[in-house]
Amino acid sequence: MTHNVAILGASGYTGAELVRLIATHPSMKIVGLSGNSKAGMAMADVFPHLRHLDLPALTTIEDMDFDGVDLVFCALPHATSQAVIKELPRHLKIVDLSADFRLRDGADYEKWYGKPHAALEMQKEAVYGLTEFYREEIAGARLVAGTGCNAATGQYALRPLIAAGVIDLDDIIIDLLAAVSGAGRSLKENLLHAELSEGAHAYSAGGTHRHLGEFDQEFSKVAGRPVQVQFTPHLIPANRGILATVYVKGEAEEVHRTLAEAYADEPFLIVLPMGQHPSIKHIRASNFCHIGVVKDRIAGRCQIIATLDNLTKGSSGQALQNANLMLGLPETEGLMLAPVFP
Amino acid sequence: MTHNVAILGASGYTGAELVRLIATHPSMKIVGLSGNSKAGMAMADVFPHLRHLDLPALTTIEDMDFDGVDLVFCALPHATSQAVIKELPRHLKIVDLSADFRLRDGADYEKWYGKPHAALEMQKEAVYGLTEFYREEIAGARLVAGTGCNAATGQYALRPLIAAGVIDLDDIIIDLLAAVSGAGRSLKENLLHAELSEGAHAYSAGGTHRHLGEFDQEFSKVAGRPVQVQFTPHLIPANRGILATVYVKGEAEEVHRTLAEAYADEPFLIVLPMGQHPSIKHIRASNFCHIGVVKDRIAGRCQIIATLDNLTKGSSGQALQNANLMLGLPETEGLMLAPVFP
Amino acid sequence: MTHNVAILGASGYTGAELVRLIATHPSMKIVGLSGNSKAGMAMADVFPHLRHLDLPALTTIEDMDFDGVDLVFCALPHATSQAVIKELPRHLKIVDLSADFRLRDGADYEKWYGKPHAALEMQKEAVYGLTEFYREEIAGARLVAGTGCNAATGQYALRPLIAAGVIDLDDIIIDLLAAVSGAGRSLKENLLHAELSEGAHAYSAGGTHRHLGEFDQEFSKVAGRPVQVQFTPHLIPANRGILATVYVKGEAEEVHRTLAEAYADEPFLIVLPMGQHPSIKHIRASNFCHIGVVKDRIAGRCQIIATLDNLTKGSSGQALQNANLMLGLPETEGLMLAPVFP
């Protein structure tokens, strides 16, 4: 049985990634694409790499016909997203890729995003979209809030360790390398090739990155007490991928065992043998997350290194994984594409 | 029905690309992988991006059991390839990705590859693997010789034009940009990141590139008289992709119409609207080839610009397309993956 | 003796490159910097790589004091440049880096730049800034018009050959690779890292690139009759550098000898030994231009391959070389910096 889906905000990178993945998904059909600033254009003109596909033209959201649509992926900017989702017909299942429904507490939203939330009543029904830890709620949800891409990476490295109590909760550092597509297709000087290629620098340093809102919420929930991590993301000259090096105080072997056991049956989360660590290069354009544990020379300390593709497992792949669950399809359907190397 | 396949030379880039593509092919199963210098190793250790797959370990070719194998992909270096293929059991269908069986004339082989061919009798039964132009012969072949990746790109731009007689045969220039994976995984100074990134230069200039052997053979065959083109490849700092800018003397509209008609029913060859031209970025990691035609300001001249991924449509994707035909499967099976962008 | 110079449009890439070069120039001192949209900012905030220098803050052009200034570099966008230069005090020597004074014929300007020229009377006194071919006029000029970066590259490859009559004037193709800084610091989607890295494509194909105005003007002047070349630039994923592969009909040895003799005494134009050809990588961040000649396998045809750094020899380095001449300084002063490799 084929499920009809629509993508709102299809002219951005996460929208295009959704189209790429759904193109070979056996049970979904794209029946609507919106992109307000590019309404009226063919997708082949916005994204020539999708030229071989038979896709609907871009429309405005207002002009989109939601009759017969089963599920909507909402790949709009935050703030826009809540305004749009509030008005969508109630028969639709929704996977939101923005930041708008990730934080359960309205005050947290306002703190990190700088203005009050406009659809708090819907936030109540939203399920946090980190599939492996919210699988059952997601399967029954009408609205799923996709996680931040950095937030997903850090959580895959840390959630089982916090739950198991095998690391010091007051000394956790997430140092992270992020490729540029995570910043989207926005016209900013620092995203120009000439500014970024052959460069590297930290951004949102000192505990100011918005994904800390998710870390705080989720880690504190898992720990049953407030947990605050340190987090420094760095922009690197690559297009796709996140690599987090997480510094913790805990026994390396216990840390490794805890992660390996937690993810033993997960199709997309792969824990490497003890001492090995992963590369961004090896998960590119796939829904896999590779996780390694390295013992430090200083006793009682170790590093967890985790990598995933921000556009796939960190965003559109995760969204599709959640949509599969919401539609009663096998969770991995359409998502077993092997990473592209080199 | 599942067909059992083996890959010889699986530790190189084209070998890895074959595994990536076959991983989601519904009718093929990889039952053997060889890599002499890495025999005994798991593929996950040679190519960690394939870690999620259940693959046989690498063996030597000598230790490989070909019973029950239907088809072999041979991704070995040239010269090695002919020696190995000569000894393979006769029940095997073979797709060779090396240069060894591309040139029908032994003297041509010796001229371009510097030594006599050691398996001339097998060269007689080999079919040239440019699928769209040798479809029927490939379907019935036991041995198919995959084309050079540059050779494929230039031929897609030019064969219909030469056949139709719409361009001057004595003034054809193929200027080409090639990404670095086309040179394979070999340890050469000029392939180091520090030597190539932020660089660009011509190589095998002046008519010395070996793929000219294929151009000469095929274009002369199509034209019914000797045709020699000029060909300058350039190495650019990218990992995948070829973009050929072909300068011809002919009417742009007629050139465009000829190509559009020739490829109207081809699933992988896409001719852009007149005046548009393609980008390497838009076919990456896919089996598609995008072709555009641009009218020059000088009357009676135009450029054909064609792009494909050297590892996919230029090599392993082409090989799989041919294998599909040889095994009686739908030609596009496993190959409709959308390009990865950005 | 120190000469005081000012840079108008110092917040762009060519402005920054001028500051970089003048920083170690023994006879020039920067006394004024303008950047209208960033007026009031310190250069260290616009270009942190210049942080170690003691530089004037950015002002508007209106607020700049030209008393005591000997020479102005004008690194403004075209059209803006002519309006500004028209109003500058007459005591100033001016090196313009824009396109505004390159074309001697107002009709040509209008054809290539889409609107009438607003300072035709000044265009009359402007000298075309290709140093090696206009050295004496430049030394005596008040206004020098820097060439286009692609235009410089193509002319270095071709001018002596056209002058000597050793190539066919009706069959010249300039196929060119251009790094992204040539497009400046403008916020365009196609200049984003995610759009360009791992990509390559032609632009302004078919004879529509504006630098053809310069080729037409200069080559026709040298030949003494109209000459039109074909020209296809390609954008490649690198920050600096241009590499032109020029296809001509002529004897390789004669072509090589003609170039070698023409440039024998030039400090910045280096002709490689016959058969060798250059790489963008080897002239980066320098004022050198490397030129090679390759004989084609087809008799009577050859390629000239020339490379230079678009921001240095193609723009700001050329401007400084011209300024040296205009101020009576040694032509190479401050410009002998070795290329940066790797």
Add this chain to the structure above:
Amino acid sequence: MTHNVAILGASGYTGAELVRLIATHPSMKIVGLSGNSKAGMAMADVFPHLRHLDLPALTTIEDMDFDGVDLVFCALPHATSQAVIKELPRHLKIVDLSADFRLRDGADYEKWYGKPHAALEMQKEAVYGLTEFYREEIAGARLVAGTGCNAATGQYALRPLIAAGVIDLDDIIIDLLAAVSGAGRSLKENLLHAELSEGAHAYSAGGTHRHLGEFDQEFSKVAGRPVQVQFTPHLIPANRGILATVYVKGEAEEVHRTLAEAYADEPFLIVLPMGQHPSIKHIRASNFCHIGVVKDRIAGRCQIIATLDNLTKGSSGQALQNANLMLGLPETEGLMLAPVFP
């Protein structure tokens, strides 16, 4: 007065960088270049970017004439370096860029480099080459041991803080991004463009990187008691540059003030205003080091972020700075070249 210098191991990246810098140094002349595997070749054939220079051809070390040479830069691999230096004439001043004379304790050398030191007697007279902290000893030294490039970066961030006692000595993490030229011109699979571009991964993780030997030695010396830091370097797809993000426990303002005061008079060490942090892009191809301090959201914690060019300030620029001191020249001579951007 001109000083004659020779470079041993001139066919590697640090050798080439020395030539680049000395090319415009007003008081040094290169009179000898060795490169055993490439002896007999012209530098222009090994490094075409140096083609414009009048340089001696490469010789073997055995064939080099040291009469009239004042100072030798030794850019050989470790282990080779000690064997060569032991045999050099005593009249030579020597700047060694290898790891061979960095560790004062022979046991430390053996621990980190895996074999006994063969010239322990010379190690006694070697001065550690971190210019700003060993200036006087360097000025009087015959043998100076250049620091590791990562080791220099971490020490610039931390030495004044350890000396001043403003941070917790038992909780220091140096997380570092390193460009690929730091690995030299060696033919290793992981240094190929296709393996590294679009990738990023940790290496020598868990406290196994050899530069920890330098950190241990120097930090313990400064602190007057054993200090061990955690250190994770990551390889990023760039050619030049190191960026270290250092996590410490201490008050940000005090940390910033301590660094700003320590480096107030240093020509190459630039401390950014509080809260700003640097980018690799802004020190490229220069001898500058930019250092920023960022306050963490968690009280009492902050990050120091430091960047320098591994080939310049981290290696050949440092070597030249030390050579200037050893020869009685102004310390900054030949080293004030502005960074190359973009």
